Amino acid sequence: FQRCVGMDALNSLHSTTYEIDEKHGTDYHKRFLEFVKMIQKENLVIGGAMTDPKGDRSKGPSEQDDPDLFTRIVDSDEKGVYVSGAKAHQTGCINSHWIILMPTIRLTQNDKEYAIVGAIPADVKGLTYIYGRQSCDTRVMEGGGDIDLGNAKFGGQEAMMILDRVFIPWDKLFMNGEFEFASMLVERFTCYHRRSYVCKTGLGDVLIGAAATIADYNGVPNVSHIKDKIIEMTHLNETIFAAGIASSHQGHKMKSGVYLNDDMLAQVCKHNVTRFPYEISRLAQDIAGG
Secondary structure, three states: OOHHHHHHHHHHHHHHHHHHHHHHOOOHHHHHHHHHHHHHHHOOOEEEEOOOOOOOOOOOHHHOOOHHHOOEEEEEOOOEEEEEEEEOOOOOOOOOOEEEEOOOOOOOHHHHHHOEEEEEEOOOOOEEEEEEOOOOOOHHHOOOOOOOOOOOOOOOOEEEEEEEEEEEEHHHEEEEOOHHHHHHHHHHHHHHHHHHHHHHHHHHHHHHHHHHHHHHHOOOOOOHHHHHHHHHHHHHHHHHHHHHHHHHHOOEEOOOOOEEOOHHHHHHHHHHHOOHHHHHHHHHHHHHOO
């Protein structure tokens, strides 16, 4: 579950660390590759923590009244750095082994201490999870019994991560003040991650199959408007899938050797995901009514 965010972080960091080293003579890429070897050898799940609370959206990180609204370096010593701040909307963090902290927006010279990328164990000292339902899920407040809650205590999977002087050793640090590369990392991560939303078509396949089965149970599989709805569900689902696959097919090789998928088609894939699954669900409800 939720490996896509970590995979997207690893892919985007592969090329970004390479290009930081190319400009600054750092050794981030070597450190990063050693980290990847460990992850692959032990088959670990990575959480990608990019989203900060942000506060006043019209201001940059260094301009906020509360400096902890963005994750930043607060101290360092001969062993590594210490970071404080928060990461919001972390869907997969609880069931990850490691978390990769990344910037969330374009940064300036004044935001240098916020230009931090580092890997931390999910149970590292100084890290607190505020766990709850997803912010848009209001079912728990609507009453009507437990039938739609799943696990009544932990029905939704989302957490706020609060970091209080969390330690990151030098060998797990992959950006440290190179603010001009923050936007590059965010844009490449976004490109991978919006293509990753093609996974929703797996859910679509299940829903289409369920709707067709219900039509069989209701004795109406050959009724024209039922067939039309299943065809439309399939059309919408495969349109999402097609955009994701096309984005990958149109990918190009980066300097580091990793491939980056096509940005425009990745955005189209995500845009389709924000619209089509809801129509697919509406059609499934129509079919279920017979």
